[in-house]
Amino acid sequence: MKKGQMKIMQMAFMIVAVFFFFVLVGLFFLRVQYNDVSTSAAQLQKDQAISSLKVIADMPELNFDSSEPLTLDGDKLRIMSGGFGDEYDSFLPVASLEVYKVYPKFDEVNQCPGLDCNYYKLYDNGQTNTKTYSTYVSICSKVNEEFTYYDKCEIGKVVVGVKM
Numbered sequence: 001m002k003k004g005q006m007k008i009m010q011m012a013f014m015i016v017a018v019f020f021f022f023v024l025v026g027l028f029f030l031r032v033q034y035n036d037v038s039t040s041a042a043q044l045q046k047d048q049a050i051s052s053l054k055v056i057a058d059m060p061e062l063n064f065d066s067s068e069p070l071t072l073d074g075d076k077l078r079i080m081s082g083g084f085g086d087e088y089d090s091f092l093p094v095a096s097l098e099v100y101k102v103y104p105k106f107d108e109v110n111q112c113p114g115l116d117c118n119y120y121k122l123y124d125n126g127q128t129n130t131k132t133y134s135t136y137v138s139i140c141s142k143v144n145e146e147f148t149y150y151d152k153c154e155i156g157k158v159v160v161g162v163k164m
Contacts, residue, residue: 049133049162052093057137057158064140064151072099072156074141081112081120088123095130096161097123101139103155130161 056062057070061080064073077099100109101118110117139156142149 045162046133048093049131049160050135053133053135053158053160056092056094056097056160057135064138068138070135071138071140071153072158074139074154077120077122077139078113078117080122092123094123094160095125095127095163096132096159098159098161099137099139100157100159101154102136102157124161127161127163129164131164132159132161134159 054070057072060066062072062076064071064076099120099122106118109119112118112120134157137156137158138153140151140153143152
């Protein structure tokens with residue numbers, strides 16, 4: 001009787017041990033899958049931010065000439081930085097949007113609108129935990145000198161902040 005009871009206890013112990021083994025294997029598998037999902041989500045967020053740089057630079061609200069990609073209109077930037085960019089809260093998939101003039105080089109940041117400005121803060125939803133991505137663009141405007149109109153272009157940098 002005791003020998004049969006011992007065999008039943010051994011069998012029950014082995015079933016519990018095998019159950020715990022498979023639970024641990026399942027937890028390990030779920031952890032690996034969770035890491036893959038979080039890595040994929042971070043990569044998708046990065047890809048979305050990078051693709052939104054080109055989309056934002058080619059928006060009709062900011063684009064200088066629709067035939068030239070990554071060319072921003074300086075006059076439109078001045079207007080948008082005057083507070084009109086706040087209306088794009090639901091339209092833009094980003095947390096912040098800023099444009100810097102890179103060339104000609106400047107010593108201090110002068111926020112637009114203003115004289116000799118080199119920094120345009122177009123949109124900011126106030127989030128603090130953001131990661132920024134940027135690309136270089138041309139900032140052009142129509143200039144009239146000595147009864148001649150021409151396009152004056154400078155090098156700029158579009159900086160997009162995305163939610164972390």
